[in-house]
Amino acid sequence: MAHTGQSFDAIVIGAGFSGMYMLKSLRDRLGLAVRVYEAGGTVGGTWYWNRYPGARCDSDSYIYCFTFDKQLLQDWEWSERYPEQPEILRYLEHVAKRHDLKRDMQFDTRVTGGEFDEKTNRWTVRTDRGDEATAQHLIAAVGSLSDTNMPPFKGLDRFKGKWYHTSRFPQSGVDFTGKRVGVVGTGATAVQAIPEIAQQAKQLVVFQRTANYCVPARNGKVDPELVRARKADYDGVVKRIRESFFGQEHYFIPKSVLATTPEEREREFDRMWDAGGFAFWLANYQDMFFDKKANDLCADYIQRKIRSTVKDKVVAEKLIPKGHAYGTKRQPLDTNYYETFNKDNVLLVDAATDGRIDEITEKGIRAGGKEYPLDIIVFATGFDAMTGPLKALNLKGRGGRTLDEQWVNGPRSYLGVAVAGFPNFFTITGPQSPSVLSNMPVSIEQHVEWITDCIESMRRTGKSTIEPTSQAQDAWVAHVNEVVNATLIPTANSWYMSANIAGKPRAFLPYLGPEGVGGYRRKCDEVAAKGYEGFVLA
Ligand SMILES: Cc1cc2nc3c(=O)[nH]c(=O)nc-3n(C[C@H](O)[C@H](O)[C@H](O)COP(=O)(O)OP(=O)(O)OC[C@H]3O[C@@H](n4cnc5c(N)ncnc54)[C@H](O)[C@@H]3O)c2cc1C
Numbered sequence: 001m002a003h004t005g006q007s008f009d010a011i012v013i014g015a016g017f018s019g020m021y022m023l024k025s026l027r028d029r030l031g032l033a034v035r036v037y038e039a040g041g042t043v044g045g046t047w048y049w050n051r052y053p054g055a056r057c058d059s060d061s062y063i064y065c066f067t068f069d070k071q072l073l074q075d076w077e078w079s080e081r082y083p084e085q086p087e088i089l090r091y092l093e094h095v096a097k098r099h100d101l102k103r104d105m106q107f108d109t110r111v112t113g114g115e116f117d118e119k120t121n122r123w124t125v126r127t128d129r130g131d132e133a134t135a136q137h138l139i140a141a142v143g144s145l146s147d148t149n150m151p152p153f154k155g156l157d158r159f160k161g162k163w164y165h166t167s168r169f170p171q172s173g174v175d176f177t178g179k180r181v182g183v184v185g186t187g188a189t190a191v192q193a194i195p196e197i198a199q200q201a202k203q204l205v206v207f208q209r210t211a212n213y214c215v216p217a218r219n220g221k222v223d224p225e226l227v228r229a230r231k232a233d234y235d236g237v238v239k240r241i242r243e244s245f246f247g248q249e250h251y252f253i254p255k256s257v258l259a260t261t262p263e264e265r266e267r268e269f270d271r272m273w274d275a276g277g278f279a280f281w282l283a284n285y286q287d288m289f290f291d292k293k294a295n296d297l298c299a300d301y302i303q304r305k306i307r308s309t310v311k312d313k314v315v316a317e318k319l320i321p322k323g324h325a326y327g328t329k330r331q332p333l334d335t336n337y338y339e340t341f342n343k344d345n346v347l348l349v350d351a352a353t354d355g356r357i358d359e360i361t362e363k364g365i366r367a368g369g370k371e372y373p374l375d376i377i378v379f380a381t382g383f384d385a386m387t388g389p390l391k392a393l394n395l396k397g398r399g400g401r402t403l404d405e406q407w408v409n410g411p412r413s414y415l416g417v418a419v420a421g422f423p424n425f426f427t428i429t430g431p432q433s434p435s436v437l438s439n440m441p442v443s444i445e446q447h448v449e450w451i452t453d454c455i456e457s458m459r460r461t462g463k464s465t466i467e468p469t470s471q472a473q474d475a476w477v478a479h480v481n482e483v484v485n486a487t488l489i490p491t492a493n494s495w496y497m498s499a500n501i502a503g504k505p506r507a508f509l510p511y512l513g514p515e516g517v518g519g520y521r522r523k524c525d526e527v528a529a530k531g532y533e534g535f536v537l538a
Contacts, residue, residue, distance in 0.1 A: 002130030010137040010455070011125050012036045013111045013393065015101075016045020018141035018428040018444045020092065021066060024099050025452040030459070035135070036101075037127055039110040043096045045143050047088040051169040052189065052378070053176075053196035055085035058217065058333045059439045060277060062230050063248060064088075066095060067238045068445060074231055081277070082219050082333070106131070114138065115396035116423055121464045123424065136464070137455055140390055141428045144436050144510075147388030149381050149501055155360040163377040166193060176200035180373060182365050184357070185380035186212055187495075191332035193380060195340045202345060205372045207365065209351045210329075210493070211321040213302045217333035218276025245516030247434070247442030250283040257285035257294045269301045281331040289327060289487045299326035309338040318350040328492035330436070347372075385495045386431045386509040387411050397422035410498065410507025414468035414476050414534055415524055417447055423467040426451045432480045434517045436496070437510045442517060450524050454532065463537040472534030484508045 012022045015038035026032045040048045057064045061078035072095070079087060096102050106127075114125040123138040125131075148167045156163070164174060166189045181201040183190055186208045198204045230237060241247050257265055265285075272280040280298075287294040303320050310316035319341065340346055351357070355368015364374035387410075391403050398421045406412060406421065413419050416433020417426055428447045429435035435443055458466060484490060490508060493499035498507050513520040527533045 002127075002132075004130070004132040006035070006131075006133040007122075008033045008035045008133060008135040010034045010139060011123065011133060011135040012139045012141050013125075014038060014045060014141035014143055014146070015040070015043045015105050015107070016047070016141065016143055016146075017066070017092070017441055018143070018448065019043075019045070019105075019139075020095060020099075020101055021068065021445060021448045022139055022141050022428060022451070023101055023104055024068075025448050026455065027104060028099070029452055030456055032455075034104050035133060036105040036141075037109045037111050037125070037131075038105055038107050041107050042093065043101065043105070044089045044092045046145065047085050047092060049146070049167050049169075050189070051085055051171065051173070052164075052166040052193045052380070053173075053200075054192035054194075054335075055166075055189075056080075056082045056192065056219070057088060058082060058188065058278065058331075059248065059441075062222075062227070063237065063241055063439055064441060065091065066441060066445065067234075069095070069098070070234065072098065073234045077227075078222070080219055081222050082217060111393055113394040113396075115400070116398060116425070118398060121423065137424045137426070138395075139426045139428065139451065140393065140430070142389035142393065144386045144389075144429055144440075145383040147384040147392060149384050149388075150379060151381055151502070153357060153360050158362050159360045159364075159377065160362050161364070161375045161377065163379065165379045165381070166190075167383065174376065174378075176376065178202050179375040180364075181205070182207060182372060182374040182377045183380055184365075184377065185382065186210070187380060187382055188212075188330050188332040189382065190380035191334055191337045193378065194346075195336040197378065198340045198343055198346050203347070204345060205347045205349055205365070205374065206341075207349050207351075207357055207367060208318070209356070210324070211319050211350070212329060212332050213299065213321055213326050214332045214334035214337050215280040215302065216273065216276045217335045218274075219335055241439065241442050242446070242521060243518035245518065246278070246282050246437065247439035247517045248278060248282060250278055252283060252286040252288075254286055256287045256291075257297050258287065258291070260285075265297060266301075269298070273301075273305070277333060278331060281327055284327070289489070292325060292488060295325045295327070295488060302326065306338055309342075311342050315341050315348055318348055318353055322352070324492035324494070325488040328487075328489045329494040329496070382495055382500055384501055384504070385436065385498075387498075387504075390427060390430065395422065395425070397425070408505065410505045411509065412473055412477050414473040415527065416511055417450065417524070418466075418468045418535070420468045420470040420473045423465040425467075426454075431509050432476065432511050434513060434520050435510045437512055438517045446517070446521050446524070450528065453528060457528070457532075458537065461537075465538045466532065466535050468535050476534075480511050481508060483514055484512050487512065 009032035110128040122134045180203045182205045184207045358366045411431035413432045416430045498504040
């Protein structure tokens with residue numbers, strides 16, 4: 001039943017990690033009346049929607065969790081280094097129950113619009129179920145990777161088989177046994193899904209637009225001694241990840257790779273490779289992200305690994321990235337990904353050498369003029385990252401301005417947490433915050449706690465609105481771009497650079513602070529300590 005005329009202190013949109021903790025924090029710490037609207041059928045966000053085979057986190061489980069609940073850090077046992085989607089969802093359901101979150105959440109409800117009323121200083125929000133509610137504070141916990149990117153492939157409507165997007169997989173799963181399956185895309189999701197699907201399918205055809213550098217995940221049970229040691233030192237772990245560069249216990253080697261001998265760097269590369277996970281990406285030589293010559297040495301190591309793993313020389317060459325530097329795209333973690341291309345039932349169709357996808361036909365996919373017959377197509381084509389879910393809210397700020405209008409040339413925010421002209425509106429892990437370039441629970445908790453402190457301070461000092469000045473916002477945008485422009489990241493056509501979607505204005509979406517998430521946290525705290533410098537409080 002639709003509710004109208006309801007009024008809250010705060011409305012939170014989304015019930016993933018972000019929305020769950022935001023509710024907990026505002027309700028249980030400040031005593032506010034909060035309503036959470038969630039489009040999905042329960043909590044979980046990413047882990048509710050992404051049910052494709054092989055879906056799991058790439059962050060180590062001991063840090064891919066909430067840290068605000070110290071007892072839960074001790075009690076919860078993760079089964080593996082990188083738990084699968086059902087386990088993470090179970091964890092989030094457990095958190096929701098433990099903190100009685102669902103009583104303030106409304107599921108299967110999508111926020112479709114909202115506007116700020118300059119007379120009452122309140123937001124009105126509308127949903128697809130006909131609800132209309134107002135609140136002083138509006139918090140977007142809509143996720144960075146929640147808006148599915150489905151490229152408009154010609155002919156999809158006439159395909160006679162079944163098709164799915166990885167981020168909208170059916171809850172009942174998909175049986176690939178004995179089927180001819182096509183996977184479109186080779187990003188981090190596809191790299192997880194392809195080896196799993198290849199085990200079931202009669203034939204798997206992988207359509208690759210851009211090859212990626214994959215590094216081994218090395219998933220498995222974690223040594224119980226290590227689990228015990230981490231639990232005994234969780235305060236230390238939390239402190240370190242909060243102060244770290246990427247919200248993880250990874251640290252660059254404080255040395256130029258160009259200053260090493262071939263033997264020394266091979267030893268280091270082997271060590272990182274054997275450690276698995278993000279070590280090769282985030283704990284490599286410090287100039288890897290900045291200097292093409294340094295980067296080439298790291299890339300060369302992976303290229304040699306690909307050539308030694310993939311038996312067919314032609315396929316190996318297709319799998320070797322061309323045209324972008326290592327580490328400038330989201331790092332996929334590989335569990336038998338390259339080995340999968342040694343299987344007889346797996347075929348790689350590479351856009352550069354075999355031809356791009358021309359169209360979907362009744363029977364399958366036509367690429368480079370050749371038709372590949374398929375029973376099922378799986379689109380692993382990612383997301384309209386970061387700005388997509390925010391723009392889809394159709395919010396109107398001061399003077400009826402929309403985010404679409406404000407962001408024609410890419411996102412503009414202050415600290416990635418607020419937008420000029422949108423008073424009392426906060427974005428958790430919004431564009432131009434560390435977000436997707438960090439272990440996200442660390443960044444989520446930081447934003448939630450900062451926003452809670454800010455609202456608490458407003459209530460204590462009797463302020464009814466807060467919004468960034470456009471000068472502070474301009475300076476932040478300039479800073480975000482200046483920092484990233486010193487790296488190799490802008491040279492790649494990645495989703496970080498908004499380049500995965502035709503027509504999306506090219507802009508770097510997250511923030512790569514010179515001192516990482518630790519430095520960013522200090523910056524946010526400093527802004528608050530200076531009476532919310534760069535914001536207008538009225
Ligand atoms: C496959 C995959 C693997 C990942 N692995 C990692 C990892 O290893 N490490 C890591 O740090 N991060 C990872 N991420 C990023 C992941 O999104 C975050 O870690 C985290 O789950 C984000 O939580 P969130 O609550 O901010 O957003 P989400 O989990 O995306 O939740 C946002 C919620 O908002 C809802 N919503 C959006 N718009 C509306 C609307 N208009 N109305 C109502 N509800 C709305 C959505 O339905 C969604 O449930 C991964 C992402 C994906 C897709």
